[in-house]
Amino acid sequence: MTAEVRQPTRYVIAGGGIAGAMAGVAVATRLPTGSHSVTVLRDGGDADASFGPVVATRPGIRRFHADLGVDEDALIRGGAASFTLGTAYSGWSAVRPTYFLPYGDAGASIEGVPFHLLAARLRTEGEKVALADYSIAAMLAQSGRFARPSDDPRSVLSTFTYGLHLHAAAYADALFGLARRRGATIVRDALGSVEVANGRIEALHLARGERLVGDVFIDATGARGALAGSLRGADLESCAGLFPFDRTASAAIRASAPPAAYAHAAARSEGWRLTIPAAGIVGESFAYSSQLLSPDQAERLLLADCAGDLVSPPRDEAVKAGKRAPWNGNCVAIGAAAAVVEPLHSMPFSLLQNGVERLLRLLPASMEMQAEANEYNRATVEEIDRARDLALLPYRLNGRAGEQSWDGARQPSRNEKLERKIDLYRSRGRVPLLDGDLLDEAEWAALFDGHGITAARTDALAEAIPLERLTSQLARMRQVMIQAISHLPSHGDYLRQLARGAAAA
Amino acid sequence: MPVKPTPLQHILIVGGGTAGWMTAAALAHKLAGLPIRISLVESEEIGTVGVGEATVPHIRFFNSALGIDEAEFMRTTKATFKLGIEFRNWGRVGDSYIHPFGAFGMAEDGVSFLHWWLRAREADGNHALEDFSLPVQAARRNRFGPPSQDPRSLYSTYSYAYQFDATLYGRFLRTLAERLGVQRIEGRIVDTALDGASGFIRSVTLASGQSVEADLFMDCSGFRGLLIEQALSAGYESWQHWLPCDRAIAMPCESVEDLTPYTRATALQAGWTWRIPLQHRVGNGHVYASAFIDDAAAEQALRDGLEGAPLAEPNRLRFLPGKRRRQWVGNCVALGLAAGFIEPLESTSIHLVQLAIGKLLELLPYRGWDPLDAAEFNRAMDLEYERVRDFIILHYCATQRDDSPLWNHCRTMSLPDSLAHKLELFRERGVVVNQRDGMFLEPSWIAVYVGQNIVPCRVDPLAAWIELDRLAARLADMAGACRQAAAAMPLHCEYLRSINAAAVG
Structure with missing residues (x-):
């Protein structure tokens, strides 16, 4: 042990949205309170602008809450979160008008052969096999039912999982409160300027004159990257030209009925629309191209399909897709401050959550913190790049012929890693997974399948299994699933039970 | 709609060592439902490398997938159980550590056990890391018992592999493979005929004059790479500058x-x-x-x-340490020593064969030959070989020995970037780089780092808060539990007899 190295003990987090709140809870929960200080600048800025008023998360959020002792039931009772079983997609493919990307398994492998390859084999035999028909999550979403998964690995109800739809403002409130109870100091003010010396941040100067001194600064200010951007070498590397849509209009609509337990992403000629229902509120956002629509036109299109009162005036933002080296000097950028990626598949939220978790694993143990930064940046940038591959996929494979933005987006990309995934799937239905990939093979396969991509040939290992065995196993699988979900309550009833404190975990 | 590919008609395995018969048995078993003929050509004139062979726990999945009875297999191959590898004199002359098949201690409060141990070490250096590993404690006492399935039991914290006579294992698998329909051809290959247009192998000619045609050739011919190198010139990447043993x-x-x-x-x-x-x-x-x-x-x-x-x-x-530049060329896939050579320091040879068989089955070609299959196989296998290589190099470079030219060379040589990064991160911060692929996981890296005296110079700040008295008491309990559990296991030789795995005569 090297003697007396001064350890970083003062953490300053800037950002008043969910990114700042999550970082605040994470750091305040883990760091010893006696020796460390955690200060969060909760500004009124637009840190969550790139997320929209309601945020869809993947099942990984359950791990975040469990690890840090965040009470999921309390979030749901308080209206900060609701359950989601996946996302319904419509209008993306010429072949499949809609498809559902569920959380958890779709079907079970047989003899180690992934289910989607078995399904492809059966289709060549004339059977109509829809992947979602073998997913508990998809079946629950379709039938409006919900219950948490079973802990018993033998039960078919243990084969699905769920994510959460977060009411961003309420979720941030809840987490800031928790961070404060765990010893963080929450400062409500606006950022004035950033004091930088020798490539490091010394302090934040606040609008009302306060100076927040720190050893480690976490930039959770959203796409503007107010802290990270003040350091040399952390410039944003834009990849905006890769994507057809450069603006998003968003609105929050009041809702009274129990929310649907899934999100809906609908492609249309001018762009795509994402609907994320949560408790008492529905988030609507509409991605479009500024070359084809004015913000006014986009807002009209957004609101035309909204039934219900606006919670607040609609917003309209430029989306500047890009990334930067997230950890520079003593400043760690998380969420949109590190990378802006397309919100489909909950990628921005997953990157944010993984960034916070990775930071906990690599909390600096010395003021120098270069080793920690190197690893943080290596793993984070790899993940951002893979998220970008995924973000390109729905454009690259879209089936909307004869529409300007969509036609242009179908060209093969220069992204070798994405093209290799597409090519191998097209050839034989396998998907190579790489370090940093955020979806598993079954999810990639479901995406390809949803876009109407069919592999040119079936898999040899799937062919090696006798047909009768496949058909009878699938029939049994389906029967067991239907039987299992028939006992489960409606989503609304489950939420009412939970509100009364009666729902089984 | 995917089409049924025209399957291969004949797969010829060239070479009957461990790699050859493993391939024959696995392919015959997995492809039993398909009309594919599988043959293996070997010559009694050519010896195999068949020395005593140590394995890693994955071999158990290979055996059990083939329906092999453990006791029968152990009797036949005169096998023993293996809990890990003892390394003597690697860090310094006189050092001894065991790299076990299991983790050290248990993570708690988001802090890896390594850091609890480092923290306790600051106060008193009483405990060796191996005190917190049940498999090491059992190994040191020559004791062995089967792991438990109950995750709450200390006996669930390890896994095991075997040490067996590779020649006998080859024979054992030969019996199995022949029972599954593999045809054995006795003969020495004297010539390989290539197809002029495609460059594919058309047939091999035996010394008897017999010519054997096949669609897919598996080169298991050992170091020389009879097909992959001598006929197809795949090229070889030498790693001798990092691994001087030849x-x-x-x-x-x-x-x-x-x-x-x-x-x-x-x-x-x-x-x-x-x-x-x-x-x-x-x-x-x-x-x-x-x-x-x-x-x-x-x-x-x-x-x-x-x-x-x-x-x-x-x-x-x-031998020359390294790997073929392409392990799959045209219609020829190399496995085992024909694919590359990494010295048997961590018992990786058989595992790499097993991985290659698994990958080949996932990417089994058909008679239309899509080059994507070979490209993906080569990508995945290159990554596996490189990650094993880095782990082996670690044993050489993490040394303090200065008593001979070999160690002076290894101690001061420049390292692959991928390894230099891993080493620096561990030395500075005690964090193991985790990646999706690569057979050695965090506990293995920790065992070798710490065993060779690479002790992180800083403790995770999250471990800093615990009171040393409480920590010391907890560690003492944990070490005591490991000692007791180890002492309660039967002696290795007794356990072998008790399950009827001891060879007769």
């Missing part, structure tokens, strides 16, 4: 010591010796760098270290 002498001897449930690798001045305890004898070998020691001296060093009387004349091997 020769080996193997020589079995009588068992004298108690039957150890672990392999031993003892570093000498110009290489290292292995000791693999089987039921009926001990396999020994000296892996050395010809640049630093001559063959006679190397043989003498091996003889000097034998614990019992030699049972055979020395078997000499020459």
